Amino acid sequence: MSVEIQPYQQQFIEFAIAEGALRFGEFTLKSGRLSPYFFNAGLFRSGRALARLGRFYASAIADSGIEADVLFGPAYKGISLAASTAIALADHHDHDMPFAFNRKEAKDHGEGGNIVGAELRGNVLIIDDVITAGTAIREVMQIIQGAGAKAAGVVIALDRQERGQDANGLKPHSAIQEVEAAYHMPVVSIVNLDQMLAYLESHASDSDSLASHAEAIRVYRDRYGVQAG
DSSP states (O other), X not given: OOOOOOHHHHHHHHHHHHHTSEEEEEEEOTTSOEEEEEXXXXXXXXXXXXXXHHHHHHHHHHHHTOOOSEEEEOTTHXXXXXXXXXXXXXXXXXXXXXXXXXXXXXXXXXXXXXXXXXXXXXXXXXXXXXXXXXXXHHHHHHHHHHTTOEEEEEEEEEEOOBXXXXXXEEEEEEHXXXXXXXXXXXXXXXXEHHHHHHXXXXXXXXXXXXXXXXXXXXXHHHHHBOOOO
16 A cells, blocks of 8 residues: 655654654653653654744644644643644735633732633644543643534644554554544644655665664554554
8 A cells, every 4th residue: 555655754754753753762661561662742842843843733734624623721731832833824825813721720919810822712622642542632632622613623743553452452543543532623743654654664774774664663553453444
């Protein structure tokens, strides 16, 4: 099966590797699985890196066709992601969108409340780094629905396309698929595992290490991956 990769997606993979946010090797995940790669959006930690990251999020939003009235970044990682995405949409797509984020604890003085920035209204697009379980999204949905708004979707950096776990072993679906089914909204990623693997395979002849990483990820996907769509 041919995997389509847009130029901005290839650039994002190269950017994530260069910044050390995407690493290859052996990493023990919270689930206990031994993963051949690890992604940490918290390692985009300079002004230039964050500005470029926002442009990748903006490209993914433009490519998805999702229409929204407000961007929302869940505390804490989502705060900088939503801000940089809003800037990129305005500067590079001529789309000036308001954005907001939440406090972990409601403020009882000054303007009060737990939302900072724009009013949550209409269709709200959630900007986050990854979805490893549905817990965080459930909390965000309560905030959005409590404000009388509706979630238009979620945009994340990387979709691992990986089955979850339960008491009986492997779940048939990923956390992202469960979020999409539960809330009837799309989850869009800048890149997914299939695209990352396709990139590594297409560059495998450039280095033995890339070929080795591609093979390890292919084996991992065959064991834990979910069907796309």
